[in-house]
Amino acid sequence: MKTFIALDWGTxxxxxxxxxxxxxxxxxxHSDEGILHVPAGGFPAAFQRIVQGWPVxxxxxxxxxxxxxxxxxxxxxxxxxxxxxxxxxxGRIAWLPDAPSGARLGIxxxxxxxxxxxxxxxxxxxxxxxxxxxxxxxxxxxxxxPGTHSKWVRVRQGRIEAxxxxxxxxxxGLLRRHSILARTLPQDDGALDESAFLRxxxxxRQAGSLLHGAFAARTASLFDQLAPAALPxxxxxxxxxxxxxxxxxxxxxxxxxxxxxxALTQRYELALRTLGLHSSSLGDEATWRGLWSLAQKLEPx
Amino acid sequence: MKTFIALDWGTxxxxxxxxxxxxxxxxxxHSDEGILHVPAGGFPAAFQRIVQGWPVxxxxxxxxxxxxxxxxxxxxxxxxxxxxxxxxxxGRIAWLPDAPSGARLGIxxxxxxxxxxxxxxxxxxxxxxxxxxxxxxxxxxxxxxPGTHSKWVRVRQGRIEAxxxxxxxxxxGLLRRHSILARTLPQDDGALDESAFLRxxxxxRQAGSLLHGAFAARTASLFDQLAPAALPxxxxxxxxxxxxxxxxxxxxxxxxxxxxxxALTQRYELALRTLGLHSSSLGDEATWRGLWSLAQKLEPx
Numbered sequence: 001m002k003t004f005i006a007l008d009w010g011t012x013x014x015x016x017x018x019x020x021x022x023x024x025x026x027x028x029x030h031s032d033e034g035i036l037h038v039p040a041g042g043f044p045a046a047f048q049r050i051v052q053g054w055p056v057x058x059x060x061x062x063x064x065x066x067x068x069x070x071x072x073x074x075x076x077x078x079x080x081x082x083x084x085x086x087x088x089x090x091g092r093i094a095w096l097p098d099a100p101s102g103a104r105l106g107i108x109x110x111x112x113x114x115x116x117x118x119x120x121x122x123x124x125x126x127x128x129x130x131x132x133x134x135x136x137x138x139x140x141x142x143x144x145x146p147g148t149h150s151k152w153v154r155v156r157q158g159r160i161e162a163x164x165x166x167x168x169x170x171x172x173g174l175l176r177r178h179s180i181l182a183r184t185l186p187q188d189d190g191a192l193d194e195s196a197f198l199r200x201x202x203x204x205r206q207a208g209s210l211l212h213g214a215f216a217a218r219t220a221s222l223f224d225q226l227a228p229a230a231l232p233x234x235x236x237x238x239x240x241x242x243x244x245x246x247x248x249x250x251x252x253x254x255x256x257x258x259x260x261x262x263a264l265t266q267r268y269e270l271a272l273r274t275l276g277l278h279s280s281s282l283g284d285e286a287t288w289r290g291l292w293s294l295a296q297k298l299e300p301x
Numbered sequence: 302m303k304t305f306i307a308l309d310w311g312t313x314x315x316x317x318x319x320x321x322x323x324x325x326x327x328x329x330x331h332s333d334e335g336i337l338h339v340p341a342g343g344f345p346a347a348f349q350r351i352v353q354g355w356p357v358x359x360x361x362x363x364x365x366x367x368x369x370x371x372x373x374x375x376x377x378x379x380x381x382x383x384x385x386x387x388x389x390x391x392g393r394i395a396w397l398p399d400a401p402s403g404a405r406l407g408i409x410x411x412x413x414x415x416x417x418x419x420x421x422x423x424x425x426x427x428x429x430x431x432x433x434x435x436x437x438x439x440x441x442x443x444x445x446x447p448g449t450h451s452k453w454v455r456v457r458q459g460r461i462e463a464x465x466x467x468x469x470x471x472x473x474g475l476l477r478r479h480s481i482l483a484r485t486l487p488q489d490d491g492a493l494d495e496s497a498f499l500r501x502x503x504x505x506r507q508a509g510s511l512l513h514g515a516f517a518a519r520t521a522s523l524f525d526q527l528a529p530a531a532l533p534x535x536x537x538x539x540x541x542x543x544x545x546x547x548x549x550x551x552x553x554x555x556x557x558x559x560x561x562x563x564a565l566t567q568r569y570e571l572a573l574r575t576l577g578l579h580s581s582s583l584g585d586e587a588t589w590r591g592l593w594s595l596a597q598k599l600e601p602x
Contacts, residue, residue: 118504118507118521119517119524119526120516120520121523149516165516166510166516167515170480170481171472171512171515177479179472179475180450203419206417208547209546209547210472210512211472212466212547214472215421215466215467215468216420216421219413219420220420222420222422225420242512245510246508246510246512
């Protein structure tokens with residue numbers, strides 16, 4: 001394999017990378033052309049805008065992961081049921097019949113799991129987890145991918161056994177922008193106030209439910225326990241603390257691997273350290289490694 | 302005491318009643334003139350619009366409860382700390398110096414409580430609880446007042462010992478109108494689908510956190526487990542079920558008293574029955590009885 005193009009095509013953003021034959025990133029590209037911003041029938045043109053300037057030749061392998069494989073995306077790549085490893089993903093790639101520039105363009109499927117009748121799904125994070133396993137030379141562990149919809153992923157012997165979604169980032173935004181708390185919080189989040197954040201993390205555990213805990217962001221302001229500028233950090237601690245509370249990590253000795261944007265993984269590291277838990281973090285490199293290593297599993301065309 | 306006027310003046314609505322000397326309701330009045338809809342300086346005029354047609358004479362006792370006593374209301378009636386009974390409320394009424402029509406108009410204080418550094422507050426519900434105690438001839442119990450901000454209130458020997466707020470109604474609205482779930486849910490809630498509602502209640506317990514559980518409303522639709530028309534009921538079950546989960550009611554044998562609008566208390570009754578718990582319900586009558594009985598404790602002017 002020569003150079004390879006990896007695409008992380010999500011709901012609200014699109015990232016792409018040109019990789020060499022050893023998996024090293026040669027160039028990266030980023031835009032807000034997430035699938036919600038691509039007009040009907042606009043995927044081929046969006047793809048060409050990304051790869052222009054890159055040496056795309058006929059038959060060149062390009063792999064995409066994320067919501068681009070959903071019903072609302074370019075072409076549906078149906079969910080693959082858990083447990084699933086890179087082999088299952090490679091076997092279920094949805095190939096685009098007429099990819100632009102003659103590229104051999106495939107979309108990796110997402111995963112689904114079912115726990116006592118409740119389904120859960122993800123698209124894109126599974127590739128990041130497989131990339132993280134390779135980068136860390138591990139085959140098991142618990143992986144956390146914080147974000148709008150955080151994912152907690154359990155891996156054993158190289159395969160994802162089960163996972164859970166937490167709408168943490170989205171609920172933070174809802175409470176912050178649209179709830180009664182919006183009246184008290186300042187316009188901008190500002191820099192992280194670590195002390196207020198950790199207070200939120202501890203209060204979340206004590207509250208037992210975010211439905212109750214979130215109200216403390218209102219009373220903390222009413223009783224002048226926190227300055228308005230500290231409230232966004234406190235609320236962030238309340239929602240992230242709620243996500244952690246629900247994992248029952250106490251005395252688990254779990255060593256978690258966080259995968260995501262540093263601004264976010266740093267908050268989780270801070271919260272976990274306060275709860276006495278160790279964690280390590282990876283960023284974009286897990287995505288590119290995951291897609292590259294998936295490409296290695298594919299037969300040449 | 303002759304006739305008496307009771308006002309339940311909240312954030313988004315205003316209810317009033319004219320009561321006879323025995324506490325029987327002679328007339329009721331309702332408008333959406335909650336404190337958020339009253340312009341600056343507009344409280345006296347709003348009061349006069351309510352009582353016009355009623356026999357208000359100089360010195361006539363009128364008592365109001367609810368957010369009208371907050372900093373954003375007509376006149377602040379500072380929070381009374383728990384434990385507190387009707388006696389404490391009566392002693393801390395904020396009297397309006399120049400009430401319209403020469404009425405003797407007072408605003409009951411709300412209550413505050415502090416559990417391990419987290420404050421909680423309520424305004425209005427404490428009056429409903431004291432009214433419910435009288436109507437049921439009880440002096441202890443757990444009272445639930447469902448709503449935008451549900452209150453769980455623990456009473457012993459006629460006094461409120463502690464309480465907790467759950468932002469259940471508000472979070473339902475946020476998820477329903479502003480989250481990713483809004484794309485899947487139909488425009489209108491429609492009639493309650495009991496089966497979907499109870500499925501939500503049970504899933505909430507299983508999920509352990511609404512941050513996780515709410516995502517099931519998305520996957521239930523993705524995997525055609527529920528018809529779109531059933532999703533609002535399912536989501537309602539998820540948020541009410543989360544509120545109940547956090548109470549740890551299992552095997553408690555608790556007998557709860559629900560106070561609120563029948564459309565809402567019926568949902569809680571249904572959920573509680575499924576969890577093997579008994580409950581009884583009261584409506585507006587608790588508010589009017591609470592304010593009337595507070596009036597009995599006041600010295601004549």
